[in-house]
Amino acid sequence: MFKGVAASPGIAIGEAYVIQEKEIEISTEKIPEEKIQREIETFRRAISASKEQIDKIRQKTLEEMGEEKAQIFQAHMMILEDPSLVEAVEKKIKEEYITAENALYQVTEEYVNIFMQMEDEYLRERASDIKDVSARVMKNILGIQANTLADMDREVVIVAKDLTPSETAQIDKKKVLAFAADVGGRTSHMAIMARSLEKPAVLGLSKITANVKTGDRIIVDGNEGVVIVNPDEQVYEEYLNLKQKYMEYKEELKRLKEMAGITTDGCRVELSANIGTPEDVCGALQNGAEGIGLYRTEFLYMHRDEVPSEEEQFKAYREVAEKMQGKPVIIRTLDIGGDKKLPYLDMPEELNPFLGWRAIRMCLDRPEILKTQLKAILRASGYGSFKIMYPMVSSVEEIRKANGILEEAKEELRREGVSFDNKLQVGIMVEIPSAAVTADLLAKEVDFFSIGTNDLVQYTLAVDRMNAKLSHMYDPFHPAVLRLIKNVIDSSHDNGKWTGMCGEMAGDPLAAPILVGMGIDELSMSAASIPQVKRIIRSLSLEEAKGIVEKVFKMESSQEIRNYLKDVVGSILKRN
Amino acid sequence: MIVREVEVTNKAGLHMRPAAQIVQTAGKYDSQITLEKDCRKANAKSIMDVVAMGIKKGTVITIRAEGDDEKEAVDALVNLIMGNFDEE
Numbered sequence: 001m002f003k004g005v006a007a008s009p010g011i012a013i014g015e016a017y018v019i020q021e022k023e024i025e026i027s028t029e030k031i032p033e034e035k036i037q038r039e040i041e042t043f044r045r046a047i048s049a050s051k052e053q054i055d056k057i058r059q060k061t062l063e064e065m066g067e068e069k070a071q072i073f074q075a076h077m078m079i080l081e082d083p084s085l086v087e088a089v090e091k092k093i094k095e096e097y098i099t100a101e102n103a104l105y106q107v108t109e110e111y112v113n114i115f116m117q118m119e120d121e122y123l124r125e126r127a128s129d130i131k132d133v134s135a136r137v138m139k140n141i142l143g144i145q146a147n148t149l150a151d152m153d154r155e156v157v158i159v160a161k162d163l164t165p166s167e168t169a170q171i172d173k174k175k176v177l178a179f180a181a182d183v184g185g186r187t188s189h190m191a192i193m194a195r196s197l198e199k200p201a202v203l204g205l206s207k208i209t210a211n212v213k214t215g216d217r218i219i220v221d222g223n224e225g226v227v228i229v230n231p232d233e234q235v236y237e238e239y240l241n242l243k244q245k246y247m248e249y250k251e252e253l254k255r256l257k258e259m260a261g262i263t264t265d266g267c268r269v270e271l272s273a274n275i276g277t278p279e280d281v282c283g284a285l286q287n288g289a290e291g292i293g294l295y296r297t298e299f300l301y302m303h304r305d306e307v308p309s310e311e312e313q314f315k316a317y318r319e320v321a322e323k324m325q326g327k328p329v330i331i332r333t334l335d336i337g338g339d340k341k342l343p344y345l346d347m348p349e350e351l352n353p354f355l356g357w358r359a360i361r362m363c364l365d366r367p368e369i370l371k372t373q374l375k376a377i378l379r380a381s382g383y384g385s386f387k388i389m390y391p392m393v394s395s396v397e398e399i400r401k402a403n404g405i406l407e408e409a410k411e412e413l414r415r416e417g418v419s420f421d422n423k424l425q426v427g428i429m430v431e432i433p434s435a436a437v438t439a440d441l442l443a444k445e446v447d448f449f450s451i452g453t454n455d456l457v458q459y460t461l462a463v464d465r466m467n468a469k470l471s472h473m474y475d476p477f478h479p480a481v482l483r484l485i486k487n488v489i490d491s492s493h494d495n496g497k498w499t500g501m502c503g504e505m506a507g508d509p510l511a512a513p514i515l516v517g518m519g520i521d522e523l524s525m526s527a528a529s530i531p532q533v534k535r536i537i538r539s540l541s542l543e544e545a546k547g548i549v550e551k552v553f554k555m556e557s558s559q560e561i562r563n564y565l566k567d568v569v570g571s572i573l574k575r576n
Numbered sequence: 577m578i579v580r581e582v583e584v585t586n587k588a589g590l591h592m593r594p595a596a597q598i599v600q601t602a603g604k605y606d607s608q609i610t611l612e613k614d615c616r617k618a619n620a621k622s623i624m625d626v627v628a629m630g631i632k633k634g635t636v637i638t639i640r641a642e643g644d645d646e647k648e649a650v651d652a653l654v655n656l657i658m659g660n661f662d663e664e
């Protein structure tokens with residue numbers, strides 16, 4: 001049994017599919033004259049096999065994730081079809097009597113070196129595409145099964161060290177039962193993706209890849225953070241049973257979908273979903289989201305070679321607005337930097353990127369980027385109910401500067417004769433302790449706050465949320481964090497404004513009673529978390545919640561608070 | 577053989593996407609087509625050669641084509657480059 005981080009709920013039992021980088025051994029032997037032709041044919045066959053594989057991956061990506069995500073594979077295809085590459089390899093085989101894989105390696109290495117020396121960072125990174133394609137062809141030459149994540153032909157549990165965003169883009173979501181990985185925590189990319197796909201995930205398992213083989217039977221319990229490899233019959237039966245129970249439980253939660261988030265004594269808490277792309281709206285509505293509390297716009301800017309145009313952004317925002325049919329949508333302006341970099345923006349290497357040039361800081365230095373985005377949002381605002389939110393705000397001046405750019409954007413649109421929602425609310429993410437502490441000052445500048453707990457917790461506690469060694473210290477229930485949250489909510493209400501929350505904590509069932517008790521107005525979370533949080537809120541009165549807050553604020557440690565809240569939530573869930 | 581000079585005026589220069597458009601356009605013609613800048617030469621049908629030239633906005637490049645459809649090929653490429661690759 002392996003213990004890891006319970007990153008996405010649910011139980012899955014199935015066949016493991018281990019994604020492991022395979023060794024490619026390049027033979028540097030000279031080949032005899034009579035085998036040259038055969039070597040060239042091997043190379044050509046490997047090229048066509050690679051083309052077929054990539055075409056398959058491209059098709060699937062196109063169907064599942066759309067044109068934009070599929071473009072990378074178009075580029076891979078062009079490399080395979082590159083006449084200079086093919087000619088150079090064949091020439092090398094013929095003239096130097098070397099193996100196909102060796103010739104290919106030498107030729108692609110030359111290109112990789114040229115690309116690596118280019119000034120443009122985006123093009124420098126394309127060297128990795130060349131390596132990728134070259135590795136695929138070499139595997140085909142040598143008859144090594146390639147890791148084609150998109151062409152799995154049966155349902156599997158993905159086991160990997162880690163998955164990058166572009167690797168996950170390739171995976172056929174319909175074939176994935178669950179995820180298990182060596183690294184990662186609750187807020188890692190994989191975790192967020194698993195939750196949005198509603199697949200169980202256990203991450204941070206350290207050595208799971210070393211202990212599982214493809215084809216092994218594997219159990220992933222995303223509720224408890226447990227992975228079991230090749231279970232005996234008894235354990236297997238036990239988990240089949242648990243899985244069944246969990247599914248029934250989920251069905252029941254689905255029934256809650258049509259009901260509103262409201263306490264037994266009539267206090268409304270709007271329950272919304274976090275999304276990253278227009279496609280996510282569907283899952284949000286399926287789970288009964290009353291709005292979108294956080295639309296992350298970063299994905300529009302990723303995996304491309306320049307800033308998306310106003311028109312392109314407008315189309316995406318309008319799509320979200322139309323799909324939500326008038327329900328409120330909070331759009332967060334570009335939040336890039338930290339662990340997310342855009343090659344084309346020429347972002348400096350930073351010693352401490354999480355405390356660096358990111359989000360609104362970068363946007364205020366590059367106002368044209370922010371203005372283009374604001375214009376696109378404003379244009380789309382006529383198609384639904386939008387609110388704008390600036391990320392990483394730490395001072396009153398930043399809000400004023402950003403609003404200045406917003407005014408310019410509005411003015412330009414007026415001159416262009418474009419109509420927009422002139423009254424749309426403008427708020428900020430509260431995720432930096434300085435903002436939480438000075439919420440009374442900031443409240444006067446905004447219409448609303450939305451507390452981003454992921455960063456607020458790591459900045460307040462000085463704990464890197466990606467550091468597995470510190471994961472036990474990263475705790476939103478720390479008394480300091482709770483006090484900051486309370487201050488933000490109180491300050492907003494004192495000024496006639498409202499406060500929502502869009503970090504992971506918003507979807508944590510344990511947090512629901514105290515957030516309601518502190519007077520939170522809106523909670524935005526992964527769509528899959530909505531039913532359960534709704535169930536807790538609907539079984540509880542505001543008075544009772546206030547009492548729970550009072551008790552919690554007398555407690556000294558997050559452990560004490562957690563233990564108490566586990567009891568409280570446990571008894572609330574037994575009520576109906 | 578036809579030789580024409582053209583200035584690259586689109587914002588990104590011969591970046592990945594514009595280079596891909598050049599390769600796709602060149603691929604429609606049978607002629608041998610090369611792009612040249614100073615002493616560097618690229619097969620216009622090779623994505624890696626074209627990108628590796630690292631052509632930026634404002635650079636003048638020479639297009640050279642030889643074959644039955646050389647005129648059409650050069651025209652098509654010049655139009656593509658002068659039209660800024662339909663960048664938005």
